[in-house]
Amino acid sequence: MAPKFYHDDPVWADIDPLPQDDGGLHPLAAINYTDEYSEAMGYLRAVMANNEFSKRILELTEHVISLNPAHYTVWLYRAKTLFEINAPLRDEIEWLNPTALKHLKNYQIWHHRQTVIEALGSPDGEADFIDSMLEHDSKNYHVWSYRQWLVKRFDLFEGKGELEWTEQMVEQDLRNNSAWNHRWFLVIGGRDGRALDEETFKREMDFAKRLVRKAPQNQSSWNYLRGLARHANSTSALKDFALEFADLSRPDEIHSSHALDLLADILATEEDQKEEARQALDLLATRYDPIRAYYWNYRKGLLEQPGAVA
Amino acid sequence: MPVRVSLRARHRNMRMKKMAAPKSSSAEAPSAEALSSRLEELPVGSDRIEELSDTENEYEDIGTITQAEQAHIDYLESVTIPIRDEPETESSKAQREAFEDIRPFLEGNPNDFPLNIFGLPKLQREKHAAFLKSALGDYPSKFAPMDAARPWLLYWSLQGLTALGCDISEYREQVTHTFSMAAYPTGGYGGGYGQYPHLAATYAAVLSLTIVGGTDAYESINRRAMWHFLGQMKQPDGGFTMAPGGEEDIRGAYCGLVVLSLLNLPLSLPPDAPARKHGLTTFLDKLGAWVSSCQTFEGGLSAAPGNEAHGAYAFCGLACLSIMGPPKATLPKHIDLPRLIHWMSYRQCAPEGGYNGRTNKLVDGCYSHWIGGCWALAEAATGRALWNRPALGRYILAAAQFEDGGLVDKPGKRPDGYHSCYNIAGLSHVQHNYVYDEAESGAGSVLLDAPWRWKTQGRYQGDVLWGEDDVVGQVHPIFVTPWGAAEECRKYFEAKEGF
């Protein structure tokens, strides 16, 4: 694309650009801006100083964003402008979609999108757009965080197959921890402490157990399972399940270090099982997860303290 | 005596050696949108080196491996989890492929660095220093996406350089000048001239000025305006936004408290702070509970309530709580500590030894600090040794040093200031002990004085894998500045009357 300039553009003839001021000394980490970037920024500083909010600001900020999408100031000023001039917000979303796909790792764009969608008051089309982002990067932190905001803001906990969607995401890659976290958010985390009903709890336990069986060494599914059980104060009920993968009487046939870890926790709470708990932790420290030996030994130390369980 | 090694293993080493050969010299412009407001996950251009085709004649150089290499191979074997993680998915495939790239560096020495007596590459102090110094210089125009992140560029280089033992006083005047141009008239710092104030930029600016130190640097900060700016960031729910109209996340809580504490600002909210309308009167109101709400079912901390547990955010949360009071009191009060420690422990990747930031993600050198830095705080709260320091030291020395200087996320990636700073900080956490002086706490008359009660306690005495030449400087566990610099800054402002 050919560089765009303002000084010979009659639309901008009323503006005296404010050039970059580096003061007297040469600054550190100075960027040798292109003439195009310098000039666009000079005009932006000038209109910001005038508190100008108008249609041409949208063009100017779009231009600067195309040159530097990480410029939070430009995004914030653009958002202000949108609201000051009552710009059509659907158009903004239409413009944001390809822009986001072009700058996948960009941070500011998600906050901007959130601001616009909040004002629009409708989540229509957002789920599809998020899907297309996750196709490029299935663990993008901002995209998932945005989805959580969306679910909460528009109360999508039950609606439009949100739960089925996470199931699909988890099935696609059962190690995608972001998908597991979103599921937790839907079922428990986002619901402001509302109690988990019996049926949902059972459904989620079954879901997690099924996926643990599919990949017994997958940390994500174990974390989810343990989180659920802890939430329902029923960790000790997982003992038989843990034993399926880690039977202390057959120390050569451990199928999951996470099962050993959980088992050690459960045994630590039981009467007269401290020795077994110690054995599980020893197996972890010496054979099945030795890089964390310091941690396992710390856990062994806790066994001596009454009532202290990890 | 050298021993023979299997053709396959040797082939792997040889191939990696060629892969790591110098690439095109023109530095790739980082598509670093993230820098300005992100404390992690710098996007790096996809410059993973092409694997050489098998048709190239590498087999002739099949030789022997040294005893040291054999020892590394044996070590890796000994810390590998002996359970196959099946079935393969996108994540495990990425893990397997990343490890193929990393393994030659953990087994051998593809960069041909001089080795220390433990057979690990020595810390390439001069090369890293040269890299960090050049990062303070001019950038070509394609670095425009870093325009809002320039405060970070200064901080990462200055912190990295001081930890490497370099004298940075030559930069003092320029640092002060650079930030005087980025100061926002109504308080705080932006990424540069004319940019809105932002808490990440403000944090990097205040820390940079703290590192260079001196009256001119300190006095260049408009503390009264800063106090008002922070008052604008404080939210009714207890957290902080990053910028006016910007996002609220746990970085804000940490950056805000760092600035309040370093500059000895009043803890009461300014009269014009919007949160006052909601009944809040101090910066600490509802803050502990807000940080607490970021702890997830996994035990780690997230950017904001409901999000995924993440290493960089965990550090922000723990450090924030450790500014609010003694870790032994504030951590257990606001965090389920056993679950946090469980999650932190699992961030250490086996057998790599480095850390990842989230469950089932890849090892990355920057978490050497984000998670590595959490340990001193967690150990201050528990009084126990909790983590495998030698394994992290091994990853940093063997896998995170770039051939031409600078440190990296993992082999195959380009170095940058961010990964250099935080790998070096991680190495410091590995090598030095810090204790929180409980004896003094509680006696303090000044609020937010908990960060000033840390004491150094010599070097780590366990299985060290580094020589004297490989030891970096001490770093303050909360502020991530050279030991003593933060104390100087605070003392200066404590001695001042009013603003």
Ligand SMILES: [Zn+2]
């Ligand atoms: Zn990184």
